[in-house]
Amino acid sequence: MKSVPVTDTPAPAAEPRPATAALALGDDALVLSHRLGEWAGHAPVLEEEVALANIALDLLGQARTLLSLAGDEDELAYLREERAFRNTQLVEQPNGDFAHTIARQLYFSTYQHLLYGQLAAAEGPFAPLAGKAVKEVAYHRDHAEHWTLRLGDGTEESHARMQRGLDALWRYTGELFEPVEELPVDWSALREGWLSAVTAVVERATLTLPSGPQNGAWTAGAGRQGIHTEPFGRMLAEMQHLHRSHPGASW
Amino acid sequence: MTTMAPDTGAQDTAGYEAVFDAAVAAEERIEPRDWMPDAYRATLVRQIAQHAHSEIIGMQPEANWITRAPSLRRKAILMAKVQDEAGHGLYLYSAAETLGTGRDELLDKLHSGRQKYSSIFNYPTLTWADVGAIGWLVDGAAITNQVPLCRCSYGPYARAMVRICKEESFHQRQGYELLLALSRGTEAQHAMAQDAVNRWWWPSLMMFGPPDAESSHSAQSMAWKIKRHSNDELRQRFVDICVPQAASLGLTLPDPDLRWNEERGQHDFGAIDWTEFQEVLRGNGPCNDQRIGQRRRAHEEGAWVREAAAAYAAKHGKATA
Amino acid sequence: MTNADWPLWEVFVRSRRGLAHTHAGSLHAPDAEMALRNARDLYTRRSEGVSIWVVPSTAVTASSPDEKDPFFEPAADKPYRHPTFYEIPEGVRHL
Numbered sequence: 001m002k003s004v005p006v007t008d009t010p011a012p013a014a015e016p017r018p019a020t021a022a023l024a025l026g027d028d029a030l031v032l033s034h035r036l037g038e039w040a041g042h043a044p045v046l047e048e049e050v051a052l053a054n055i056a057l058d059l060l061g062q063a064r065t066l067l068s069l070a071g072d073e074d075e076l077a078y079l080r081e082e083r084a085f086r087n088t089q090l091v092e093q094p095n096g097d098f099a100h101t102i103a104r105q106l107y108f109s110t111y112q113h114l115l116y117g118q119l120a121a122a123e124g125p126f127a128p129l130a131g132k133a134v135k136e137v138a139y140h141r142d143h144a145e146h147w148t149l150r151l152g153d154g155t156e157e158s159h160a161r162m163q164r165g166l167d168a169l170w171r172y173t174g175e176l177f178e179p180v181e182e183l184p185v186d187w188s189a190l191r192e193g194w195l196s197a198v199t200a201v202v203e204r205a206t207l208t209l210p211s212g213p214q215n216g217a218w219t220a221g222a223g224r225q226g227i228h229t230e231p232f233g234r235m236l237a238e239m240q241h242l243h244r245s246h247p248g249a250s251w
Numbered sequence: 252m253t254t255m256a257p258d259t260g261a262q263d264t265a266g267y268e269a270v271f272d273a274a275v276a277a278e279e280r281i282e283p284r285d286w287m288p289d290a291y292r293a294t295l296v297r298q299i300a301q302h303a304h305s306e307i308i309g310m311q312p313e314a315n316w317i318t319r320a321p322s323l324r325r326k327a328i329l330m331a332k333v334q335d336e337a338g339h340g341l342y343l344y345s346a347a348e349t350l351g352t353g354r355d356e357l358l359d360k361l362h363s364g365r366q367k368y369s370s371i372f373n374y375p376t377l378t379w380a381d382v383g384a385i386g387w388l389v390d391g392a393a394i395t396n397q398v399p400l401c402r403c404s405y406g407p408y409a410r411a412m413v414r415i416c417k418e419e420s421f422h423q424r425q426g427y428e429l430l431l432a433l434s435r436g437t438e439a440q441h442a443m444a445q446d447a448v449n450r451w452w453w454p455s456l457m458m459f460g461p462p463d464a465e466s467s468h469s470a471q472s473m474a475w476k477i478k479r480h481s482n483d484e485l486r487q488r489f490v491d492i493c494v495p496q497a498a499s500l501g502l503t504l505p506d507p508d509l510r511w512n513e514e515r516g517q518h519d520f521g522a523i524d525w526t527e528f529q530e531v532l533r534g535n536g537p538c539n540d541q542r543i544g545q546r547r548r549a550h551e552e553g554a555w556v557r558e559a560a561a562a563y564a565a566k567h568g569k570a571t572a
Numbered sequence: 573m574t575n576a577d578w579p580l581w582e583v584f585v586r587s588r589r590g591l592a593h594t595h596a597g598s599l600h601a602p603d604a605e606m607a608l609r610n611a612r613d614l615y616t617r618r619s620e621g622v623s624i625w626v627v628p629s630t631a632v633t634a635s636s637p638d639e640k641d642p643f644f645e646p647a648a649d650k651p652y653r654h655p656t657f658y659e660i661p662e663g664v665r666h667l
Contacts, residue, residue, distance in 0.1 A: 030323075034318060037317045037318060037326070037330055038317075038318055040310060040314035040317055040330070040333050040334075041310045041311045041314040041333070041545065041549065042545070042548075042549045042552075043549065043553065044549070044552065044553025044554075044555075044556035044557060045553055045556065045557055046307065046337055046340060046341055046344075047341070048553075048556075049310070049334070049337035050334055050337050050338055050341070053330055053331075053333065053334035053337070054334070056330055057327060057330055057331060057334070060323065060326060060327050060330065061327065063323070064323050064324075064327070067323075073323050074322050074323060077323055078321070078322075097552075098553070098556050149563065150559055150560045150563040151556070151559050153563055153566065153567075154558070154559025154560060154561075154562045154563045155555065155558055155559045155562045157555050157558075157559070158555055158556065158558070158559030158562075161555070238318050238319060239318060239319065241319060242319050242320075242321045242379055243321040243322070246321070246436075246437060246439060246440060248437075249321075249436050249437050249439075249440055250432060250436060251321045251322040251324075251325055251429075251432055251433075251436075
């Protein structure tokens with residue numbers, strides 16, 4: 001599982017590692033997988049325990065492949081400080097209720113599906129990974145869409161909860177379309193595709209597409225610049241504590 | 252499948268019973284729509300439900316470490332394992348439903364304390380090594396118990412167990428491998444592993460149930476071929492398997508009386524504290540309230556989700572019932 | 573059934589092309605679409621299948637054990653339906 005850490009001098013003929021993009025995509029997958037893992041034992045119905053774990057495992061697998069492109073997966077996951085993580089703020093948002101989680105899934109998996117679709121079709125170091133992952137992510141998207149429909153068009157209570165989830169997370173969606181260095185992606189097409197897909201699902205679910213800003217006002221930036229939200233630090237504290245308590249140990 | 256026992260006049264029961272007894276004696280499987288004695292059905296529902304509940308409650312002590320797993324490889328393994336447990340719970344509830352008892356009814360009984368789950372899950376997972384000890388000892392004991400259930404006389408239960416045993420083969424191995432890495436790791440890691448084994452060893456031995464002389468359900472279950480071996484027999488088998496495995500791990504089992512008995516060709520081991528067992532069973536374990544509380548909460552907090560999906564199905568003409 | 577109780581579905585899985593769907597077990601789901609997805613997650617998470625059927629359990633009509641004799645015994649005394657019924661001289665192949 002060990003690969004050479006990113007700080008080591010690379011072998012002479014080695015291709016440069018696409019580190020920035022690998023970290024951005026890898027951290028998205030790692031952090032969302034972690035959040036979904038928090039559902040274990042708490043899901044609203046047993047069938048959903050299995051479904052959420054499947055999605056979390058797919059994402060963790062993607063994260064491991066991506067982080068390994070940038071260095072040693074465990075060093076990167078467990079020994080970086082909060083400011084060095086490059087995931088979007090959307091994926092680090094706490095689970096909230098099931099509707100909140102589904103809203104996060106809908107926004108993110110629609111984005112990831114379209115993004116990986118483009119990466120799979122393009123040449124480049126991410127094409128093989130994206131080709132495999134795009135099938136996994138298609139299922140995540142399908143799962144999110146089916147639940148959005150059921151919660152949106154279910155009961156009065158579920159409708160209200162689903163709308164609250166969509167509204168609360170809307171302000172984190174703009175960051176998804178900020179170009180990531182090294183990625184051969186048409187970002188404006190991605191944004192358009194995402195908006196029309198999400199709009200269609202939201203409308204079918206009898207919900208309203210949020211109308212507020214999709215980005216925060218703070219000019220320092222957001223997750224891709226290593227600026228995160230407060231809950232993320234606590235998430236990392238939990239995730240990294242054991243690993244950091246035993247420096248140099250193998251597990 | 253929704254199945255009920257066929258209506259039988261009292262005069263027919265003797266004939267049906269003879270057919271049932273002959274099938275069991277001939278090692279044939281009893282299937283959902285076959286006639287079966289009421290007590291056989293009740294015993295099976297009780298046992299399968301308890302088994303299913305154990306899988307579901309058993310997710311909690313291990314899920315407790317998913318967010319803290321110390322490497323991404325271990326995290327993936329642990330998530331897959333906890334997921335399997337949810338899956339196994341579902342296979343078992345599905346087997347119980349073939350006997351005419353719905354999952355909702357069984358979950359109600361679990362949540363209200365009228366049905367039990369394995370007492371082992373009322374112990375806490377205090378360190379990462381506990382995840383390894385659960386895999387090696389708790390899953391090891393469970394497998395010792397479960398392998399004979401693959402030949403249980405009730406078809407759906409036996410089939411569920413075949414699937415479960417096949418899938419669980421990785422559970423015990425990952426636990427052993429986890430402990431081995433700790434035992435061969437730093438001094439602190441080794442100590443963590445030994446501490447976990449010290450805490451989990453005795454509760455694991457209790458998993459086989461009370462001594463044969465005091466086991467209330469055993470004899471009838473053996474006659475019906477629901478159960479194949481006695482509690483003490485399986486416990487002894489487990490101890491004999493674990494002793495050399497512990498030696499390879501470089502860890503000690505916390506029992507000064509544990510030694511090879513040349514005459515019996517088996518290990519002697521110390522007396523089990525059955526008072527603790529009874530107390531934990533009665534609700535005084537370190538985590539009884541916590542485990543049931545979390546389960547109940549997840550169920551209650553999920554009610555609006557289940558209602559929403561049912562309402563959507565009804566609205567869109569997708570409901571079947 | 574209360575609002576929150578989802579109906580039961582029987583799951584049939586084709587493990588690979590060329591084989592028939594086989595009963596794998598059951599599960600709960602609010603509707604057929606979700607039943608398919610739950611079945612995929614539950615019964616094929618180790619790549620056990622290439623195709624899944626889900627059927628509402630209430631839609632299955634089964635022969636009753638009472639009918640066991642009239643239903644199945646007539647078939648039991650027709651051994652000529654099985655290839656081993658026929659004696660073929662040694663050495664005759666491709667039969």
